[in-house]
Amino acid sequence: MSHWMVTGISRGFGKQLSEELLKNGHCVSGTTRNGLSDLRHPNLTVFKLDVTNPEDVHAVVLDIIETVGPIDVVVNNAGFGMVGAVEEVSPDEARHVFATNVFGTLNVIQAVLPSLREQRSGLIVNFSSVGGMAGSAGFGIYNATKFAVEGMSEALALEVKPFGIRVMIVEPGYFRTEFLSSQSMSKAERVIEDYASTAGMTRANVGSRDGSQPGDPAKAVQVIIQAAESEVTPLRLPLGADAFVRIDEKIAKVRADMAAWRELATATSFEP
Numbered sequence: 203m204s205h206w207m208v209t210g211i212s213r214g215f216g217k218q219l220s221e222e223l224l225k226n227g228h229c230v231s232g233t234t235r236n237g238l239s240d241l242r243h244p245n246l247t248v249f250k251l252d253v254t255n256p257e258d259v260h261a262v263v264l265d266i267i268e269t270v271g272p273i274d275v276v277v278n279n280a281g282f283g284m285v286g287a288v289e290e291v292s293p294d295e296a297r298h299v300f301a302t303n304v305f306g307t308l309n310v311i312q313a314v315l316p317s318l319r320e321q322r323s324g325l326i327v328n329f330s331s332v333g334g335m336a337g338s339a340g341f342g343i344y345n346a347t348k349f350a351v352e353g354m355s356e357a358l359a360l361e362v363k364p365f366g367i368r369v370m371i372v373e374p375g376y377f378r379t380e381f382l383s384s385q386s387m388s389k390a391e392r393v394i395e396d397y398a399s400t401a402g403m404t405r406a407n408v409g410s411r412d413g414s415q416p417g418d419p420a421k422a423v424q425v426i427i428q429a430a431e432s433e434v435t436p437l438r439l440p441l442g443a444d445a446f447v448r449i450d451e452k453i454a455k456v457r458a459d460m461a462a463w464r465e466l467a468t469a470t471s472f473e474p
Contacts, residue, residue, distance in 0.1 A: 203245075205229045207266060207273050209253055209310060210280030211239055214379035215329065219277065219423040220246065226427065231266045231273070233280070253280050253306030256313075263313040275430060276314050277327040278307040281347075285408050286390025287401035288342040295390055296343045303347035304354075311358065315367075322366045325430055328355045332375045332445040336452040339397075340404025359437055368435045372426060373449070375442030377417030417442040 206223050210216040211232035217239075220230045224243045232239060237250025247270055251262045267273060281303040284291060307328055318324035333341055334348030352371055359369035389405060422441045429439050440446050 203227050203229055204274040205231065205271055206275040206277060207231045207233075207263075207314070208277040208279060209233045209251065209306075211241065211248070214279075215374070215377070215419060215423065216277070216279040217241065218379070218419045219279070219426060222420070222423045222427060229270065231270050233262065253309055254301045256309045259306075259309040260313045263310070263317075267317055272321055273314060273317060273324065275325045275327060276310065276318075277329070278310050278351075279329045280306055281329065283341070283387040284344045284390065285340050285387060285401075285405050286343065286392070287340060287394060287397040290390040290392045290394055290397065290401065291343045292390065292392065295388070296346075299343055299347055299388070300350075303344075304350045307351055308354065311354075315362070318362070318367050319365050324366075325368045325370065325435065326355075326358065326362075327370045327372060327426070327430065330355070330371050330373050332373050332440065332442075332448050334371070334373055335440075336448045338404070340401035340408075342401075356437070369437065370429060370435050371438045373438060373440045373445055374422060375417060375440070375445030375448070376415035377419045377422055377442060378415045379419050417444075 206228055208216050208220050208223075208230060211220045212234045216232070220232050220241060223230050224241075224245055227245075229245045230243075231247050231249060232241070233249045233251035233253075235250070235252055237248060239246075239248045241248075247266075249262050249266060252258050282299065284295065284299045286295070311326060314324075314326070318326075328351050330348045330351045333345045334352045337345040355369050355371045362369065387408060393402070393405075395402075425441060426439065429436055440449055
């Protein structure tokens with residue numbers, strides 16, 4: 203039995219993952235913003251946590267370790283989306299998304315690392331998105347937060363490897379969670395008509411796709427657990443056929459740009 207700390211278990215992947223972990227005999231310390239959850243299990247303890255508050259995060263992590271025990275796996279799942287063209291999203295709206303998706307993740311990582319370093323083991327699972335690998339019109343600010351999580355996670359993996367700590371980035375495509383609902387997806391207040399055919403299309407369609415996503419979250423969390431328990435943990439774990447298609451397209455585009463400009467762009471060193 204492993205002890206998993208999972209942020210944001212009130213709905214979506216956090217809730218589904220917690221249910222599967224408990225079913226498999228693991229111990230879960232789950233967090234929600236109000237400290238409440240409709241999940242009930244003897245191996246589940248729910249803590250009230252605002253991941254955007256560093257002092258709160260450190261206090262809750264200490265409470266979890268003292269009352270439940272050492273943490274084996276930390277899952278940074280708490281977060282939400284933002285729809286709007288880059289020009290439409292206000293600085294305050296952007297800061298709000300970054301506060302949870304990026305700084306919330308950072309706060310949890312910094313709070314748990316002292317204990318993980320001391321025990322010389324552990325796994326940090328950071329939820330990103332296929333949108334952390336490939337940008338799309340209307341999700342620019344959300345993409346930016348997930349790109350930040352990816353870069354931070356890559357560096358973190360190198361930094362903590364000598365301590366026996368692993369890092370895994372989860373990159374889901376479209377799964378039938380509540381992510382596209384109004385509870386998890388904010389929309390920029392400002393609307394610029396010039397973006398009607400690009401970001402505007404995303405804004406108009408995002409709600410209608412809720413409930414019809416192709417991915418089954420119950421199957422996805424089983425893959426996450428299997429990857430976490432595997433002998434060789436992947437740094438990146440794309441989830442869903444659509445995620446693999448988009449990431450393959452992104453890699454192909456990057457390779458094409460590199461090939462087209464390699465000769466000219468690499469001839470930029472000082473002459474010997």
